Amino acid sequence: MENFYLGVACFLFLTMFVGLVRVFLGPQQEDRLVAVQLFGTTGVAILLLLAHAFDAPSVRNAALLFTLLAVLAVVAFVRTPESLDGEKE
Amino acid sequence: MQVLAGMLCLLGAFFFMAGSVGVIRFPDSLSRIHALTKADNLGLGFIVLALVITSQSVAVGLKLILIWVLALVASSSICFFLGRKLIRGG
Amino acid sequence: MNLILLFDVFLIAALLLVSWRLLGASDLFQATVLFISFGLFLSLAWIRLGAPDIALAEAAVGAGLAGVLLFGTFKGLEPGADRENDSFTSEPCRLDPISPCPGKIHLLLAFTCVGSLTTLLVLAVLDLPATGDGLTPMVSQFLERSGVEHPVTAVLLNFRFYDTWLELGVLVAAVLGILCVRNRFDLRELKVLQAPDVMLRRLVMGLAPTMALVVVYLLWLGDHAPGGAFQAGVVLAAMLVLLWFSGHASITGLSRMLWLFCLIAGFAVMLLVAVVSALWPEMRPLEFPEEWSAMIILGVEVVATLSIGVALSSLAILSLGAVDDPGGS
Numbered sequence: 001m002e003n004f005y006l007g008v009a010c011f012l013f014l015t016m017f018v019g020l021v022r023v024f025l026g027p028q029q030e031d032r033l034v035a036v037q038l039f040g041t042t043g044v045a046i047l048l049l050l051a052h053a054f055d056a057p058s059v060r061n062a063a064l065l066f067t068l069l070a071v072l073a074v075v076a077f078v079r080t081p082e083s084l085d086g087e088k089e
Numbered sequence: 090m091q092v093l094a095g096m097l098c099l100l101g102a103f104f105f106m107a108g109s110v111g112v113i114r115f116p117d118s119l120s121r122i123h124a125l126t127k128a129d130n131l132g133l134g135f136i137v138l139a140l141v142i143t144s145q146s147v148a149v150g151l152k153l154i155l156i157w158v159l160a161l162v163a164s165s166s167i168c169f170f171l172g173r174k175l176i177r178g179g
Numbered sequence: 180m181n182l183i184l185l186f187d188v189f190l191i192a193a194l195l196l197v198s199w200r201l202l203g204a205s206d207l208f209q210a211t212v213l214f215i216s217f218g219l220f221l222s223l224a225w226i227r228l229g230a231p232d233i234a235l236a237e238a239a240v241g242a243g244l245a246g247v248l249l250f251g252t253f254k255g256l257e258p259g260a261d262r263e264n265d266s267f268t269s270e271p272c273r274l275d276p277i278s279p280c281p282g283k284i285h286l287l288l289a290f291t292c293v294g295s296l297t298t299l300l301v302l303a304v305l306d307l308p309a310t311g312d313g314l315t316p317m318v319s320q321f322l323e324r325s326g327v328e329h330p331v332t333a334v335l336l337n338f339r340f341y342d343t344w345l346e347l348g349v350l351v352a353a354v355l356g357i358l359c360v361r362n363r364f365d366l367r368e369l370k371v372l373q374a375p376d377v378m379l380r381r382l383v384m385g386l387a388p389t390m391a392l393v394v395v396y397l398l399w400l401g402d403h404a405p406g407g408a409f410q411a412g413v414v415l416a417a418m419l420v421l422l423w424f425s426g427h428a429s430i431t432g433l434s435r436m437l438w439l440f441c442l443i444a445g446f447a448v449m450l451l452v453a454v455v456s457a458l459w460p461e462m463r464p465l466e467f468p469e470e471w472s473a474m475i476i477l478g479v480e481v482v483a484t485l486s487i488g489v490a491l492s493s494l495a496i497l498s499l500g501a502v503d504d505p506g507g508s
Contacts, residue, residue, distance in 0.1 A: 003182055006182040006183055006186060007182055009186060010182060010185050010186050010189060013186065013189040013190070013193070014189070016193065017189075017193065020193070020196070020197070020216075023209070023212060023213060023216065024200060024209075026209070029208050029212075032208070032209060032212040033212060035212075036212050036215050036216050039216050039219055040219065040242065043219045043220075043222075043223065046223065047223070047226070050226060056226075056231065057404070058231035058232075058234075058235065058404055058405040058406075059226055059231060059234070061231075061235060061397070061400070061405070061406065062222060062226065062231065062234050062235050062238040063238075064393065065235060065238040065239045065242065065393070065410070065414065066219070066222075066238050066242050068386070068389065068390060068393060068414070068417075069238075069239060069242045069243030069244075069414070069417050070242060070243075071382070071386065071421070072242070072243040072244070072246060072247055072417050072420065072421060073215055073242070073243065073246025073247060073250070075379065075421065075424050075425075076246060076247040076250045076251070076420075076424070076495075076499065077246075077250055079379075079424050079499075
């Protein structure tokens with residue numbers, strides 16, 4: 001069962017690579033941020049799987065912190081003044 | 090139970106894949122946002138469910154569910170903020 | 180066993196790819212976003228290296244505060260309206276558009292410095308003993324006498340107390356530095372530029388209590404498991420920044436004295452411990468009596484969490500807040 005969880009984690013890592021392409025491509029700032037949020041959730045899933053596979057509870061706390069603080073960067077992005085706007089295309 | 094957990098895990102992984110493909114393939118920013126949350130939360134949801142039914146203690150299960158609920162709250166509000174910014178900013 | 184190897188290979192590939200793209204990114208925003216995802220991969224790497232304490236800290240800093248600080252810096256670097264955006268991205272040396280591009284001599288100098296530093300680091304790593312557990316046996320031998328059960332906390336707050344003490348000093352110095360740069364005396368007149376909106380207020384109203392709970396949980400965890408003052412402080416800082424963003428009461432509401440008090444409390448308490456233990460007869464500086472050490476560590480941790488939280492959130496607020504309306508847009 002441990003190997004199965006690891007296999008799923010590896011597969012999720014592959015989907016993260018796919019998502020990375022969107023960060024590189026853009027074209028808008030929002031697109032890049034959305035892709036990073038996708039990483040965040042995928043990373044949480046990977047952490048949970050690792051925690052389960054190795055029976056390491058502290059890894060679960062790292063996942064908890066990721067979900068708890070995921071909003072922060074986006075809020076900072078949305079709430080900063082207009083000079084951030086207008087992606088050059 | 091193990092088999093069920095395995096199937097749920099695979100289902101979750103499928104939704105993560107769907108999310109990634111959506112983020113790559115959808116034509117414009119707004120639909121990409123859509124791809125992200127729906128698929129992502131279902132994916133995490135199924136994986137959390139699989140881990141909950143195989144977890145040894147109730148406390149661990151509750152923590153996993155808390156993580157999932159937080160992820161739901163976080164990504165739906167993130168998408169709301171980004172979507173609104175996209176629409177207003179043109 | 181092979182799967183874990185595959186996972187590690189993926190992880191290393193992702194770290195290298197992201198850092199390469201981060202340095203080569205054509206615009207700063209992309210670099211900022213990549214840096215946030217770099218934090219995620221790094222946290223996974225710390226987990227794989229068996230250092231969950233650092234992974235927790237990296238998760239909290241990388242996922243939350245680094246993004247806030249970087250967006251603030253990004254805003255400062257790109258003044259916006261009065262400069263046309265296109266010239267900005269096409270510049271090869273884009274960090275500071277006013278100064279001239281670095282010449283060959285600068286690059287040569289930079290490469291020499293980085294190269295020699297890398298060589299030194301490689302030599303240092305090669306110099307490490309190939310086998311052996313370093314200081315681990317010594318720490319576990321004295322763990323009983325430290326007052327806590329988790330070896331990392333024992334090292335940070337007992338065996339190497341001065342280390343944590345100086346780190347708190349660094350945080351205070353960082354806040355003082357940014358106060359000088361922004362020409363401010365306190366946080367009270369710093370505001371978010373946009374009016375607070377309902378959605379964000381409600382969201383933060385739900386999230387903030389959870390965050391407060393996690394702060395206490397991490398603090399409690401530090402006694403016997405990975406966790407502790409720094410991780411808890413970072414979550415506290417994130418909570419304060421979110422409260423500030425959404426227009427709730429936050430540290431910007433504190434009077435200047437109270438704010439300064441919270442800022443230096445951690446450093447001051449540790450200084451107090453140092454002075455008292457130095458003046459105490461039959462004890463060396465920074466040595467505490469065994470029966471008191473659990474209490475001392477707990478007290479110092481609580482105060483240090485407060486100070487770390489206030490210092491980090493002050494950094495974020497100082498870098499993002501604005502005093503007056505920017506005429507630009």
